[in-house]
Amino acid sequence: MTTPTPPRTLLRIGVGFVVTGGLLASAAVPASAAVAIPAAGAQFILTNMMPVSGPPTPAERSAGVVAARTIGYSVQGRKIVARLYGSPDATRVSVMIGSMHGNEPGGVPVAKRLEKLGAPNGTAMWVIRNLNPDGARSNTRQNANKVDLNRNGTYLWQAKGISREYYPGPSPASEPETKAYISFLESVKPDVVLIYHQHGNGVDSYRQKNAGLTQGLAARMKLPVKSFDCLGECRGTLAGWFNTSQAGAALTVELPAKVTTKRVKRWAKAARWSIGYVPDVNR
Ligand SMILES: [Zn+2]
Known part of the structure; x- marks a missing residue:
């Protein structure tokens, strides 16, 4: 692959x-x-001024894409793309993020399945297959600056990670991928954000914003509810930032290591349920 x-x-x-x-x-x-x-x-301002790509390409349009937005670029210059499905004017909005850690690709087929199914009627669904395309390319947890993007967020960020693996970066939101998700989520104001990780095998109840969402999603996914506390206190996470600064609810989903077609179908169905379940907070 060439670097754009x-x-x-x-x-x-x-x-x-x-x-x-x-x-x-x-x-x-x-x-x-x-x-x-x-x-x-x-x-x-860097990501706020990112071009919103115009109408979808013919191929995207035939696949049900209503709009495709480049929300930012990775450290190595790869595009980070969000594709919109459903009703662009809907106030019920969801964002599905297939992967954030490059060596945890299990949610990507779920994202693709969601793209195939489209948004539930009367809703808008944005799908980001991968927030960390450089990490996916190198099969590393971190981005190309060796930063753990799920420790680089602004909420409770701290300079020292518990180990090299969780390096939080030199400052809060120092990474372009982090800036991209912050600007994007602030602009589309989703009611619900699901972020897929692996392979903790559970739906996260740590400082959950909507317990019914956690319980309902876990039951439908056939995964246990677990509190993923980041070995102490979660700092700089996407969910921590979103849940404390935005009206909607973000939920971390730790998929198991084993991803099958049958499971992907079940998990995508559960994700679509969540869109109708949560309150429409930005009506
Ligand atoms: Zn992860």
Whole structure:
């Protein structure tokens, strides 16, 4: 696979980062680039200004895609894409994230199954197959900067991880993949977000926002309810950030190691149930 080159506008925006925050100190800067300096504190301007790709391609359209949005680029420049299914104007909105740790691909076939089934009637369903395409490429938990994206979030971030494997990065939301999910989720305001991991084999009740969602999803998936406490306190996780700053509920799903076609079908069906179950918080 070739590494896509981020659009030229991305580089220009990157210049602003060098000037204001030094976040992209090593970014290659074309000599002729026009420098638009973002306001101080506009820390997520990089992903906020990502192009929303226009109408879906003919192939995507025939597969039921209503819109396809590039929500950001990985460290190595791979696109992170969210595809919308269902009703673009629906207030009942879900986001399904197939994978966040590169060596935990079990949720990707669930995401693809959801794409095939489409959104439940009257709802909007965004599917992100993979938030960490570099990690998937190298079969590593972390992104290409060796950062654990599920410790790099802004909520309760701390500088020291419990081990190298959980390196939280140099600062909260330092990674482009983290910025991408924050900007995206803030913009689409989902009622429910499901994030698939492996292979803890359980639906997470740790600081759950909606106990009925946890219980109902676990029962339908035929997985136990478990509290995944990150060996102490979860810091910098996607669910922790979303559940404390956004109106909807995010739920971490730890799939088992063994993924079969039958299980994928069951898990996708359960995910679609969750969309109708949760309250419509952004009506
Ligand atoms: Zn994981």
